[in-house]
Amino acid sequence: MNVMLIGSGGREHALCWALAKSDKTAKIVCVPGNAGTAAEAKTVNVKLPSGISPEPGSIDFFVKTAGEHKIDFVLVGPEAPLCAGLADALWEKGIPVVGPKKDAAELEGSKDFAKNFMKKYGIACADSITVTEAAQAESYIKTKGAPIVIKADGLAAGKGVVVAATREVALKAVNDFMKAGTLGQAGKKLVLEEYLQGSEISVLAAVSVSPELARKGKAAIVPFVAARDHKRLLDGARGANTGGMGAVAPVPGLSADVSEAFARTILEPTLKGFIAERIEYRGFIFFGLMLTDSGPKLLEYNVRLGDPETQAVLPLLDCDFAHLCKAILDVKNEGTLKEFDIRWKKGFVCAPVAVSGGYPEKYRTGFPIMQNVPPTAQNTQDVKIFFAGAEYADSTRRNPPQTSGGRVLAVSAFAPTLDEARSKAYEALKTIRFENMFYRTDIGLPGAADSGNL
Numbered sequence: 001m002n003v004m005l006i007g008s009g010g011r012e013h014a015l016c017w018a019l020a021k022s023d024k025t026a027k028i029v030c031v032p033g034n035a036g037t038a039a040e041a042k043t044v045n046v047k048l049p050s051g052i053s054p055e056p057g058s059i060d061f062f063v064k065t066a067g068e069h070k071i072d073f074v075l076v077g078p079e080a081p082l083c084a085g086l087a088d089a090l091w092e093k094g095i096p097v098v099g100p101k102k103d104a105a106e107l108e109g110s111k112d113f114a115k116n117f118m119k120k121y122g123i124a125c126a127d128s129i130t131v132t133e134a135a136q137a138e139s140y141i142k143t144k145g146a147p148i149v150i151k152a153d154g155l156a157a158g159k160g161v162v163v164a165a166t167r168e169v170a171l172k173a174v175n176d177f178m179k180a181g182t183l184g185q186a187g188k189k190l191v192l193e194e195y196l197q198g199s200e201i202s203v204l205a206a207v208s209v210s211p212e213l214a215r216k217g218k219a220a221i222v223p224f225v226a227a228r229d230h231k232r233l234l235d236g237a238r239g240a241n242t243g244g245m246g247a248v249a250p251v252p253g254l255s256a257d258v259s260e261a262f263a264r265t266i267l268e269p270t271l272k273g274f275i276a277e278r279i280e281y282r283g284f285i286f287f288g289l290m291l292t293d294s295g296p297k298l299l300e301y302n303v304r305l306g307d308p309e310t311q312a313v314l315p316l317l318d319c320d321f322a323h324l325c326k327a328i329l330d331v332k333n334e335g336t337l338k339e340f341d342i343r344w345k346k347g348f349v350c351a352p353v354a355v356s357g358g359y360p361e362k363y364r365t366g367f368p369i370m371q372n373v374p375p376t377a378q379n380t381q382d383v384k385i386f387f388a389g390a391e392y393a394d395s396t397r398r399n400p401p402q403t404s405g406g407r408v409l410a411v412s413a414f415a416p417t418l419d420e421a422r423s424k425a426y427e428a429l430k431t432i433r434f435e436n437m438f439y440r441t442d443i444g445l446p447g448a449a450d451s452g453n454l
């Protein structure tokens with residue numbers, strides 16, 4: 001089968017690698033892809049022509065490309081095209097999509113929509129209110145005091161959440177978002193949320209829900225092994241918030257009680273809510289959780305897989321990923337997700353990310369990525385480099401890839417223990433060089449995880 005994969009990050013390289021490993025896939029068309037997807041077997045990178053973006057306005061380009069390559073289904077990596085309705089537009093043209101339609105993508109596209117859904121279905125989460133007037137926000141903050149969390153309603157590329165330790169910081173966030181309009185339309189509505197303390201984890205899951213599947217008792221959300229991102233720039237969870245400096249999976253020391261509480265108070269009511277709202281959702285979902293003293297609480301839904309969590313989780317998958325996508329789609333009644341036998345390797349993955357110096361602020365690109373690879377640290381079954389902001393300057397790939405973004409690559413290493421996985425990952429990372437390369441040295445160590453602490 002032929003798959004079209006949309007996106008250009010490390011997550012998409014990991015998805016491409018997992019698809020390429022399947023004996024069910026003949027071709028993977030990556031739009032636009034990156035240096036990593038270009039070098040995988042069976043792949044072709046298709047550049048987006050200028051003025052074309054992976055959004056519904058460019059639907060003709062995607063339909064034409066899908067036709068040319070006889071695509072069986074499209075897998076969408078990032079959230080923006082899903083929130084803009086690309087899945088709706090492709091389904092309308094008869095092309096199956098792994099990734100939800102616009103209505104369900106609101107779970108990520110609007111914090112207010114997500115909180116209303118959580119409250120309606122009794123999902124464990126922080127108390128909150130939604131405001132549309134700055135004066136309302138200011139008086140709520142004055143009554144509640146700090147710490148408090150201020151969230152812009154719309155998509156804000158990671159800049160829409162302020163965990164405010166003081167009232168002054170909270171009031172400044174309200175001023176920036178609502179009055180100064182620093183986030184444009186995304187900040188015109190705010191969710192003001194109770195501050196939760198604990199440690200954060202990410203649970204990615206496959207989703208196959210439709211009114212028809214629900215009638216047959218076959219609607220399902222199947223969670224993956226839990227992962228942990230490390231969002232802060234510097235060792236010891238200090239410094240600026242980033243798109244993710246590394247991930248591990250599974251999360252060490254996660255108790256059966258936590259998993260049970262997550263299933264009972266978050267996952268199952270989410271499935272019930274999808275069914276009750278007659279939501280059609282075929283794709284992946286990401287539960288961002290805070291593990292508090294009173295159990296796991298849902299911080300956010302994302303309507304896609306996490307980055308860099310995917311680079312840590314997919315190497316643990318011990319079954320065919322393309323087959324899993326088919327089960328999610330259930331297009332030819334080959335078997336539903338509910339019946340799919342999802343299996344995981346025993347062991348751990350540690351996946352530190354190397355970034356361009358200066359990220360997440362200003363950084364330079366265009367530096368060659370050199371690899372001096374000793375035999376023990378090659379791309380083996382257990383160590384894999386997933387490229388993100390990296391591109392080949394020419395299609396022959398004779399020269400090394402060059403940096404083209406902030407997050408450049410992740411090295412994912414698998415081993416029976418997390419300590420061994422860490423050593424392997426960092427050993428391999430030391431063989432890679434590019435100008436201004438920077439990475440955290442503590443991914444997977446105790447004390448490295450994001451904690452929501454002020």
Ligand code: AMP
Binds near residue numbers: 163195197200299450
């Ligand atoms: P979100 O986009 O909602 O996941 O928020 C981004 C980050 O802000 C999370 O990963 C947490 O570190 C932090 N955060 C969000 N909500 C809360 C909360 N209610 N309490 C404490 N920290 C939070």
Ligand code: GLY
Binds near residue numbers: 243307309
């Ligand atoms: N790693 C966090 C995210 O993908 O949103």
